[in-house]
Amino acid sequence: MQKYDPPVEVTTVRSMNPSIIWDQGESYDRNGVYAAYENDLGIKIKNLWSVDGSQYDQKVNIAIASGDIPDLMQVNSVQFQQLLDADMLMDIGEIFEKYATSYTKEYVTRDGGGQLDSTKINGKMMALPYTNGVHNDSTYLFIRNDWLAELGLQPPKTMQDLEAISTAFTRNDPDRNGKDDTFGLALQKDLMSGSLGLQGFFNGFHAYPNIWLKNEAGELVYGSIQPEMKNALAKLKEMYANGEIDKEFGVKDLAKEAELIAQDKIGITYGLFWTGNYPLQAGAVKDGKVIQDWGVYPIVSADDQIAKAQLQKSTGLYYVVSKKAKNPEAIIKMYNQSIWAMDAPATDPNAAKYVKGKIQIEGGADQTYYVLNPTFVGKQDRFPVVGKAISKALAEKDPTLLPDSELILYDFMTDYLNGNTDHWGYAMQLKQGGTLETMYQYTQENRFVFNEYFGALTPSMAEKNSTLSKKQEEVFTRIIVGAAPLEEFDSFVEQWKSLGGNDITKEVNEWYQTVR
Ligand SMILES: [Ca+2]
Structure with a gap:
C-alpha cells in the first residue's frame, strides 16, 4: 500500500x-x-x-x-x-x-x-x-441428557417431541427421588430473553417477538403482534397449567431461576451459545465433578417448516x-x-x-x-468458523485447523478433555454438537430471520416503546399463568396499535423507503 x-x-x-x-x-x-x-x-x-x-x-x-x-x-x-x-x-x-x-x-x-x-x-x-x-444471539435448546436416558426418551426433533419431554420431566420423576418436584421448561420474568427465556420457543412457532418483519406486501410489520405469537402463547398456557413451568417465574430473574436448575429441578432451557458457561456451569459441576449431563440441540419447529432463530442485522x-x-x-x-x-x-x-x-x-x-485501532471491527463469522473446524481439530489433535486467534478455545477444550472441569461451560460450546457447531449448522441451513429495522429510535418509539413493551410483558405473562384468557392476545394487538404502535409502524415504513 x-x-x-x-x-x-x-x-x-x-x-x-x-x-x-x-x-x-x-x-x-x-x-x-x-x-x-x-x-x-x-x-x-x-x-x-x-x-x-x-x-x-x-x-x-x-x-x-x-x-x-x-x-x-x-x-x-x-x-x-x-x-x-x-x-x-x-x-x-x-x-x-x-x-x-x-x-x-x-x-x-x-x-x-x-x-x-x-x-x-x-x-x-x-x-x-x-x-x-452476527449469529451470536441465536438460540439453542439445552436438555438434561441424563434425564432423557433415565426415562428412555430421545432428543427432540419437533416441538411435539419437546412438549412430550417437558411433560415426562414434570410427571415421571426424572431425578428418581420419589417426589413430584421437577419442571420441564425453565422460564424467567424477562420473557423474551435468549437465555432461560422464550425467544427460541417462539421462533419454533415462526413467531419473532420484538423485531420487524417484511410481510407479503413488502411492508414492515411488528413480530410481537402477529398471529403466530398466539399459537405459542396457547402452548405455554397449557404447559404452565400442567405444572411444567416454575409457578414463580414471574418474579425471578435469570440468576434466581438458575438456582432451580442447579438444584436439579429443571431439565430444559433455551439458551445462547454461552449459556453453558453462565448460568449452567455452576449447577453442572460440583467439587470438580460433572453432576448434570446437558445436551445441546437445535431449536425445534411446531410444524413442517424449519425453525429459524431471530437475529439483529x-x-x-x-x-x-x-x-x-x-x-x-x-x-x-x-x-x-x-x-x-x-x-x-x-x-x-x-x-x-x-x-x-x-x-x-x-x-x-x-x-x-x-x-x-480507531477503526477496529469484529469478525461476523467468528463462531461459525470455529464451529465448523473444532470437531476435526480435536479429533485429529491439530490446532492449526483453527484460526490462530482461536487457539485459546482449543486449549480450553483439550484441558477439559484431560479432566479440567472448570472448562465444562466451554465444552458446551466446543464439543461435537455443541453450540458453535450447531451455529455453523444454522448458517449452512440458513436458519435465521433478521430484524429488518436497523434505524435509530423513531420519535414515536422514543415516546411509546417503554409503555408498549411493558404492556406486552404484562399481557403475555397473564396469559401464560392463566390470569387472562388466550383471547386477551387479540385485545393486546388492538391496544398496541392504538397506544402508539400504528404511529411507530408508519415511521418504520417511512424509514424503510429510504433504505430499500
Ligand atoms: Ca422427583
Missing part, C-alpha cells in the same frame, strides 16, 4: 478501555498502534479527546450538538441519525468502492451483507460498518466520516489495515504490531491492544 509522503493527519476521539495493558511510556495519544499507522501508511492519528467509556456517548452528543466533530468517530444508531439529520456526514460510497480492498469488501459482508447495508441511506453509504458476530454501531474530513480515503486505508492485521496469522510481525504490544509479542499477557 502506498504511504503518504508527507504524512496526513486524521483526527478522531476515543473511549478509554480499562483493560488495555500499556507498554512502558505509552498512552492513548502515543502508542505502538498509532506509530504503526504513521510508519506504514503515513497516517498520523490525532485524538481530539479521550474519555472514560461511561462518558463517551455523552461527549459525542455534545460534539454533535456543537457541530464540531472529528474526521472519524464511532457512534451509535441514534447519534448516526442525528448526524444524518444535521447533514454533517460524508457520503463515502465512492471512496469505499475505490479504496477498500477486495479483502475488506469480502470481510465486511460475511454476514450476507446486512451490516454493510445498514450504513446505506437513500442509496448513499454514510458510514463504515462496525461489524461483529446491524450491530447498532458505526464509524462515521465528517463531511469536512480532508483525507477521507486515509480512513478507508486505516479500515483496510485494521481488518488485515486482525485477521492475519499471529506469526506475521507486520500485522502483530497492530494487535499486540511489546509485552504480548514477547509472550506476556493479552494487552487488549487491538482496540487502539
